[in-house]
Amino acid sequence: MSILLPADLRSDAGFRHESPVGPLEIVPLDPERDAALVQGWLADPRSAFWQMGDLDVDSVREYFAGVVADPHQDAWLGLRDGRPAFLVETYDPARILLVDVHDARPGDLGMHLLVAPPTTERTHRLTSAVMAAVVAFCFDARGATRIVVEPDVRNAAIARKNAEVGFRIVGEIDLPGKRASLAVLDADDRRAAQLAAAAASASGGADGAAAARPGGDLVSSGAPHLAPEPMTAAQRHLVAKAIAEFTHERLLAPIALTDPDADGLARYRLTTAGSDYVFTARRHALEHWAIQEATLERTVDGVPAALDAQELVLELQGELGIPDALLATYLEEIASTLASAAFKLTRDPSPAAELALAGFQAIEAGMTEGHPGFVANNGRIGFGLDEFGAFAPESGADVHLVWLAVRRSLSHLALGDGLSETSLYDGELGPDLVAEFSRRLRELGLDPAEYRWLPAHPWQWQHRIAVTFAPDVARRDLVPVGTSRDAYRAQQSIRTFFNTTRPERAYVKTALAIQNMGFLRGLSPAYMRHTPAINDWVAELVGTDPTLQAARFVVLREQASIGYTGDVYHRTAAPSAHRKMVAALWRESPLPRIGGGERLATMAALLHRDPSGASLATALVRASGIPADEWVRSYLDAYLRPVVHTLLAHDLAFMPHGENVILVLDGHVVRRVFMKDIGEEVAVLTDRALPPQIERIRQPVDAAERALAIFTDVFDGVLRHLAAILDGDGTLREARFWQLVAECIDRHASEHPDLDPAVDLRAERFAHSCLNRLQLRNTLQMVDLADQSASLLYAGTMANPIARRGGGTGAVGRASRVE
Structure with missing residues (x-):
């Protein structure tokens, strides 16, 4: 609901404050006029900390009528462009709410703020602008000498905004319905915060416009996340x-x-x-x-x-x-x-219940954990504060990729079935932008026919290509020709981008020479030369298998790869990370493959808990309206059964962790999945015949180690976390969860009695392969990608929770609250 207030209430009778998002006004709230509007704001889940979400319109009208009638408190409506945008309450803390828990001084003014929940896209920095306006209102219009606030200790978002304007936490207090952080802001605090923000803004350039730079919101606010x-x-x-x-x-x-x-x-x-x-x-x-x-x-x-x-x-x-x-x-x-x-x-x-209903990219940006098993799982060594704000997945920031022209004779381009160089660039850039890039080359006296187009991460261009490859740029072997018109969003894998302007266009995976979770995140041109062929082979295998087709299991092909090899680093005797700094690949988008009513979510979301501890998995189960065991059975059929089948029927192992699997939800239930990251992480684990161009994915191991493709990567890497979450929430007992896993495995075995029985997924025990031990042994490179099997570290064996007898089943019974 949006109303436009009468002109006499929008200017003359109100307080006006100029802000980065335009003029903001604060006018007296009218309970009769505004009750329905404010009730809608309070009922939104994002307003839960106001504890008024259960009030109807009449109750809200009655409440604010009482506030307005009380000489010791007031209610105010905030306007942006003449339309209601926020709610403010002010009160005398010596007489209202903080009596006996706060040593009030003359001139103290208590304040509550609620910014209207967005109905569409959020306005960048709106809450910060509103907070500054309300502080100015309290000091300049209400005559306060000190402002007092008492937000719920769990409300990290408002704590950040309070810190931006200078509030100091002086202690914690118990108030009705909450444990609160008592904080104060006086004139000196306010002035210090303003000076710090101005200094940070001025350090960003001659114009002092911090918000115009990548991560400007972090800099101008003094990096509020780096606070106690x-x-x-x-x-x-x-x-x-x-x-x-x-x-x-x-x-x-x-x-x-x-x-x-x-x-x-x-x-x-x-x-x-x-x-x-x-x-x-x-x-x-x-x-x-x-x-x-x-x-x-x-x-x-x-x-x-x-x-x-x-x-x-x-x-x-x-x-x-x-x-x-x-x-x-x-x-x-x-x-x-x-x-x-x-x-x-x-x-x-966002609360888990809200995130469970959100769109694909909102869920992707809403994840807070990273890899569930690794402890140091967000290294990103090389990113500065600005880059963190601009390029981290959780920032949800738009990114425009840098495009380079790379000399054709010093690069390679590999294309998958059905794709040509022209169709690739026309499809991903559009003919107009290709023509513009070509024109820029001609202006430099260069022939566009001698070049290909390569997308680069903006950080990589700034910190690596323009420095480490400066001679190549000067020789015009690498030529920056512009940035993408399309906006992209960094995914949880940090170097992969989703096109938000044209979602049907491909993901772009870029080289990114930062240290993250045991690897420098480069891309090898030599390694990727056969990536499209590998993807085509896997896609054909999946697409012609009746079991996988029945499950509607799909791989998202990496259709094209490009790499520059004309640098001096490719001519050294020993290989180095410098050979992996100028490369990219394109992967199919899942958006064209979903139907009406379906939506997408990264599987990593199933292991997500919000700051209050609520889990997204339980929120999805509850939203589905079906029993939890039925929900889990559908998920296992969509995810576990296909990866078991590819292993047993084709000796093919994926790396099916949370970020490599995209769930297709229908009615909040997982019905099918997309598998991605094929070229780098798929492996054939036997000596079966393979086409010569994909021979590098062969990594033959014995049957016990083949089984670890399920035991380690699925049971230990994903399902143990999900089972514990559902059990801890009281959503599904752990014993029942693993029983459903066993039933899924047995059902597949009964339908395929001809498959190799050497890989026993219901064995009593299996080798305990440890991920953190790999990172702790060598924080710079956990494994040799050319021989991953030899790199593994083990810590004995573990009981299989779906063992037919003995330790596995018994362990589940003792560890969980079995019904």
Whole structure:
């Protein structure tokens, strides 16, 4: 609902403030006129912290009539372009709400703010502009000498906005329905915040326009995620995850202090070189630990101490086996992971119930965890503050790729079936932009026929290509010709971009020479030369298999790859990461392949919890309206059954982790999936015949190791996390979850009795392959991509939760609350 207020209420009778989003006005709220409008705002899930979502229009009218009639409080309506955009309450904290819990001073003014939930796209920096306007209103129009606020301690988004304008937290207090952070803002605080913002803005260039630069919103606000409150929450989460995952990999062994209660919860202690950690946790199948983060406490010499993930790593260096020469690199990845987590906490994350109903890219940007198993999973070493704000997936920022003309004789272009060079560029750039790029080459005296077009990440152009390949640019072997007209969004895999302007166009995967999760994220031109052929072969195999067709299982082909090889680094005796810095590939978009009523979500979303602890998986189950076991059965049929079939019927293993699988939802239920990242991560695990051009994907191993393609990558990498989430939410008992997994495996076996029985997915135990151990051993390169099998590290064996007998089934029964 949007109304335009009468002119007499929009200017003369109100307070006016000039802002970066245009003039903002604050006028008295009229309960009769505004009740229906405000009730709609309050009923939105994003307004949950106001605790008024259950009020009807009459109740809202009655409430604000009481506020307006009270001489100690007032209600105000904020306008943007003459239309209601926010709600403000002001009150005397000596008489309202904070009596006996706040030492009020003369001139104190309490304030509440609600920015209207967006009905379409959010306006960039609107909330920051509104907050500044309301602060000016309180000081300049209401005569306050100090403003007092008391947001819920869980409301990280408003904490960020309060910090931007200078509020200081002075303590926590208990108020009706919430634990609150009591914060104050006086004139000195306000002036200091304004000076800091002005200095940060001025450092960005002559025009001082920070918002016009990549990440300008972060700089102008002084990087509010780098503040005690969000960092404390990030530290607590990462320390809990580190203890859980390092224990899962048998690097640590917490000691039980109590027996498990009826819910399977017990108290544990972990003693390190310098600290004691005590926490409550539930143990699940596959040695999965679900630690209740709020219960985690650290003491040093018996004195309570702050949780600190880097300190934990230092204390555990011996147990973790990190080489001295690589310890600092791992600590840097931990620091960057903490910064990423704090940033996400201050980005006004959507509640899980809301995210479950959101679109594909909103879900992609809404993820907060990264890889569920790795502890240091958001390294991004090389990104500065501006780049983090501009290019991190959680920023949700539009990116325009840099396009280079690369000399044809010094590059290669590989194309998949049905694609030509002309159709590739016309389809992804459009004939007009191709003509414009060609014109720019001719203006330089160059012949466009001698060049190809290569997309580059803006960071890569700025920090690598323009520096590390400066002679190549000067020789005109690499020529920057412009930026994309289409806008793209970084995906969770960070170097892959989704086209938001033309979603039917391909993903673009770019080389990105930053260190992230044990790898420099480059792309090898030599390695990618056969990528389209590999994808065509896999797509044909999938497309002609009746079982996979019945499951509507689809691979998203990497249709084209391009790489530049004319640099000096390709002529050195030893290979190096420098050979992987100027390359890209194009992957099919899933959008043209979905029908009406279907929508998409990354499978990583199933493991997502919002800051309040609510899970997206449970939100989807509830939204579907079907029993949880039926929902899980549909998901397993769509995801598990096809990857089992490709392994057993074709000796073909994918890397089916959360970010490599796109779920197709219909009625909030997973009905089918798309598999991606084929060229780099697919493998044929036997000596079966292969076309010569795809021979590099052959990695023959014995039957026990072939089974690890399911045990490690699916059971341990995905399903143990999902089972624990659903069990912890009370959505589906863990024992029932693994029973459904066993039924899925057995159903496939009964339908395909002719398949090789050597790969036994219901064996009693399997080798415990450990991911963090790989990263801890070598933080610069976890595995040799040419021989991944030889790179693996094991920690004995684990009980199979779907074993036919013995340890597996028994372990599930003891670890979960079996009905």
